[in-house]
Amino acid sequence: MFKKILSPVDLAHVDKLNKALAVTGELARTYGAEVCFVGVTGSTPSELARTPEEYRKQLESFAAEQRTTLGVPTSSHAIVSHDPAVQMNQELEDAVTEIGADLVVMATHPPGVSDYFWSGHGAHLAAHSAASVMLIRG
């Protein structure tokens, strides 16, 4: 049913991803799908990586690690954004098309007051991308 699952990850908060990663792994095994981990970084040094190239390598090794943990084929796709705080929604939407993903599984926070002003990235994807979207409440 699904061939390629896109899993957006924030490498700075990997500890919050456990539930979403478990679900992603299970779905991938069920449908024999590949999981592509997508991460967004800025071009300036951040707490994770000092160059975009470093970030790319970190995401690659994260994907390699998950291949063993989840037991499914994985790949990675690093996005360098000029303004990650604001352009995340658009970048993720473009990534879905570029990778050709048919399912997005992502962790999300419970909805709160701030969602009236800024909705989450998952909500944006569900509204604008062609892929199916599954949001995992943390």
Place this chain on the structure above:
Amino acid sequence: MVDQSPDTEELEGIPSPDGTTQLIETEYEIGEDNVEGSLGPFGFDIHNPVFLISGLSIVAFVFYTLALPEQSNALFSWLFGAVTKGFDWFFLGAANIFVLFCLVLIVTPWGNVRLGGTEATPDYSYIGWFAMLFAAGMGIGLMFYGVSEPMSHFSSSLGGTAAEDGVRTDWAPLGAAAGDTDAAVRLGMAATIFHWGLHPWAIYAIVALSLALFSYNKGLPLTIRSAFYPIFGDAVWGWVGHIIDTLAVFATLFGLATSLGFGATQANAGLNELFGLPVGSTTEVVLISVITAIALVSVLRGLDGGVKVLSEINMGLAFLLLLFVLLVGPTVYLVKLFFSSLGAYLQYLPALSNPVGREDVNFMQGWTSFYWAWWISWSPFVGMFIARVSRGRTVREFIICVLLIPSMVCVLWMTVFGGTALHQVINDGYTLAQEAALELKLFKMLDVMPLAGITSLVGIMLVVVFFVTSSDSGSLVIDTITAGGKIDAPVPQRAFWCIFEGAVAIVLLLSAGGLQSLQSMVISTGLPFTVVLLLMCVAIGKGLSSERRSVKDAA
């Protein structure tokens, strides 16, 4: 901290450099001093001392200016006078060093270093990049001074010199040109171009280059303190760095707030001229609110969706206005003037930039020294913004595009706007523009040209949009500095700075003389920053030579 063991490296460690850049090894981790949390529904991620200290001291200063207007005004004016008059030689000398340093970078092998590593590719096309650095750098000043400055220097030069007790009391540049119209035009244009040409852009280029180099090639956070790493070492992560960053936030916010106030005054004058809108604080408060609201939308849309789009619109509009004035105005005269002004600039450059033994003290201290202090106090903001959008350019390309091309555009702009107004005075005997108040000169000049209604409206729009582009890029810069160099801090934070800036501008505008006295104070911050810039030249030299070595070793 840094954990180099192989199994955790991919998550929290900092891997070794990849050979194309020479990263600086430091124990500091970006975001280490940050406090993350949320205030009601809004999340935040701020650098602990810098955010709080700069926020509180800004409130304290505004309060001081409001509570004791006379005392604060006296103090700031004294400070301003002492700085621009007592240290004129220092400003002029330092600015000359910056220009020479930039020119040297173009011709030496250091110019080959690429910002972001040998394999980095530019983030923005030439047009988008150029529009952004111009809109942040001097957009608004071009609207304000494009007509008025050539006119002022022309008039004072034509008036000749006057002296009292052996000290010159006139405001003419150099030896003036009493009664000689042609010579006065040449001298006036040369003096104007001097203030808007190589020197200001060299000041911006130095700050921008050092930030870009230490952030993109050396892996340090994108804040002003990073440029000082080669000099202070790890101490920059402590109080030394906090002070540098706080100063930068301070100069940026007050610089923007005061400019926002003065911009509102010019837009108000223009709207009054055009539609008879009342001049007064009500209109100005409405204007500042509107400008801040547009800037807010722009920062919320981000760098690509907001700031870049507005900058490009603005450049397009400004170019159309320039083209209109050039074609409808005295075209042949302007084309000739362009080349003769350029020649005059080169001819008078050595004399105008001479820092010692000058006779034209009023011109040197009241104009040149004021301008240099002004550009320098703006340099942390403009420099950091230029750095943010310049990844992937080589140093040579960077200097040519930040120094030479903008200087040429300024020559063209000043020639067309100033030249048209001068032509009106000299050939047509139309002197309304010459006599009008500073903020009205542009509109009076457009008044006697065809389609005056439309062009004046475009002029007002340009003033407003140039303010929006300064305000939004300024908010992004302050947000990054107060987040310890993070560019992905929660969005409400940048909205906070944008609104805060507008609020400070309104409060100061409503107080008597508040804007004026704080502007004096901001310009006074130019003095410590001149020292900062000189140190930056040393740091750039060190940084570039280590880059060159690493690239050679890798080859």
